[in-house]
Amino acid sequence: MNVTLAVKQYVSKMIENSGPGMKVLLMDRETTSIVSVVYTQSEILQKEVYLFERIDSQNRDNMKHLKAICFLRPTKENVEHLIQELRSPKYSVYFIYFSNVISKSEIKALAEADEQEVVAEVQGVARGRSWEPSMLSRCTQGLTSVLLALKKCPMIRYQLSSDMSKRLAESVKQIITKEYELFDFRKTEVPPLLLILDRSDDAITPLLNQWTYQAMVHELLGLNNNRIDLSRVPGISKDLKEVVLSAENDEFYANNLYLNFGEIGTNIKNLMEDFQKKKPKEQQKLESITDMKAFVENYPQFKxxxxxxSKHVTVVGELSRLVSERQLMEVSEVEQELSCQNDHSNAQQSVRRLLQNPRLSELDAVRLVMLYALRYERHSSCVLPALMDELSRRGVSERHRRMVKSVVEYGGKRVRGSDLVTPTDAVAITKQFFKGLKGVENVYTQHQPLxxxxxxxxxxxxxKDSQFPYLGASSLRDRPQDIMVFLIGGATYEEALTVYNLNRSTPGVRIVLGGSSIHNTKSFLEEVMSTASHSADRAQGSGRPGNRR
Incomplete structure (x- = not known):
């Protein structure tokens, strides 16, 4: 337990969070001493901190080209000095860090002083998402109902970086303890496991275009209780304006659920050829009782x-039309580059190039900027303003532009417990072509969800238990067999595909995936904006300024 190293890492994190560019470190007497103990001047200069100032100094010059990193003790004197600073800011932007807890009334005073909106970040008070009581109750009820239906009384692990995960774990455990007679199932050699995760740890996955049948349908057309609204499809017939896709009673859908778009195209062709063979001939003569009986018996199957x-040809045809109209193969290739590779120069050039394309939809344009902002957050202060300007020139609505900031606040590095990029070397993935419709390459399916x-x-x-602790004293020593995963904030069909593949490739392990919703990009962004609105309401009530840029 090295306290000096811990403090040094904390200071380093503050500096990194402000992004690239020249910085001033604004401190008080005590924090100046703290920083001098853990950092030499030459070390901190290498992090682009070129000036060191005291918050109580009266003789500081205006330097709008510098970012200010404020590291202060939460004293009344420091808060008052900071209020005066924000009323007449000397620097372009302020990242404010308190070394301890600060009161709500003082946060409110800072928010009111920040009339020029120069505060980018405030830390030192409670932050992040929190449960609405009704939603916590609903998720608890849903989870415990599933556990009862599956006859499972699980051990529980949760994502430590998420307060919401811990609260849900505790809420489920409370019900199990209270209703212990209901959960008194026959013990298995290896106890089942409930793993509770938080969507904010992986905001990338819900933003990506998909290339498997079920996921594409939900992303491009929308699936609501297995129903698809096709009423807006050009030239759609009356009986196909709404169709049902259910793996329970649609054999073709069940067999093609997780196949890629190319394979679906081939299978649709085979389905039609098989249909043509079984189709009754127009001039078929029913000359005998046997002929009539055979026709009556086969007609329902034919019908x-x-x-x-008709249903699948229509659905796949509409998917194909949208892929072409919105140029989604080109969009998806850049999305995969952003999510899987680590080449900032190429990434920003690819995004800029696509934003110049007039055929790009508003959603796809803002989605690319969101992915860039999440993936290259450290660079965003340099490049993101230009990308946001490009969105404005394209006529992207203010609501969609605001979503970029909201997504970073929802799933940025400040709230994540994990790295966005998996260890897979995506550059080395062989670009084989799938045979079939549109020649979809696996370059479009490199990404793996967290x-x-x-x-x-x-x-x-x-x-690691340190990142995903058990609730309670017990822990699982054997390899888990029955795993139930619940994603607070919603799961995706790409994650359902991941679970499907893990179940197939790992004999003896059974995984069930659930979440507070099943997201496509549109529903995920609604969730993000709802969270942002809720956080703003809480901040207004407590006087917390939150993140502003």
Whole structure:
């Protein structure tokens, strides 16, 4: 336990969070001493900190080209000095860090003083998302109902970096303890495990275009209780304005659920050819009782197959039209580059190039900027303003532009417990072509959701207790067999595909995935904006300024 190293890492994190560019470190008497103990001047100069000032100094010059990193003790004197500073700011932007807890009334005073909106970040008070009581109750009820239905009384692990995960874990445990007779199931050699995760740890996955059938349908058309609204499809017939896709009673859908778009195209062609063979001939003569009986017996099957063919040809045709119209293959390639590779120069050039494309939809344009802002957050202070200007020139609505900031606040590095980029060397992935419709390459499916690595580590017994602790004193010593995963903030069909593949490739392990919702990009952004609105309401009530740029 090295306290000096801990403080040094804390100061380093403050500096890194402000991004690249020239900085001034604004301190008080005590924090000046703290920093001088853990950092030499030459070391801190290497981090682009070129000036050191005291908050109580009266003779500081205006230097608008500098970012101010304020590291202060939360004393009344320091708060008053900071209020005066914000009323007449000498620097371009302020990142404010208090060494301890600060009162709500003082935060409110700082918020009111920041009339020029130069505060980018405030830390030292409670931050982040929190449960609405009704939603916590609903998720608890849903989870415990599933556990009862599956006859499982699990051990519980949760994501330590998420207060919401811990609260939900405790809430479920409380119900299990209270209703212990209901959860008194036959003991298994290896107890089942409930793993509670938080969507904010992986905000990348819900923003990506998808290339498997189920996920594409939800992303581009929307799935609501297995129903798809096709009423806006050009030239759609009356009986196809709403269709049902259910793996329970649609064999073609069940068999193609997790296949890529290219394979679906081939299978649609095969389905149609099979249908043509079974289609009754127009001039078929029913000359005998046997002929009539055979026709009556086969007609329902033919009618069902006819409906299946019509439905899937229409759905896949509309997916193909949207892919072409919105140029989603080109968009998706850049999305995958942003999410999987580590080349900032190429990434920003690719995003800039696509933003110049007039055929790019508003959603796809803002989605690319969001992915850039999340993936290259350290560089965002230099490049992001230019990308935001480009969105404005394209006529992207203010609401969509605000979403960029909201997504970073929701799933940026300040709130994440994990790295966004998986260890996979995406550059080395062979670009083989899938055979079939549109020649979709696996370059479009490089990304793996964070949940893949989390579950892989869990199955191998390598998931760290320090990051995903058990609730209670007991822990699992054997490899888990029955795993129930719940994602606070919603799961995606890409994550459902990941769980499906892990179930197939890991004999003896059974994984069930659930979440507070099933997201596509649009629903995820609604969740993000709802969270931002809730956080703003709480900040207004407590006087907390929150993150402003």
């Amino acid at each position: 069902k197959m006819s409906g299946t063919v 949940i893949h690595d989390t579950l892989d580590q869990l199955i191998k017994g390598r998931l």
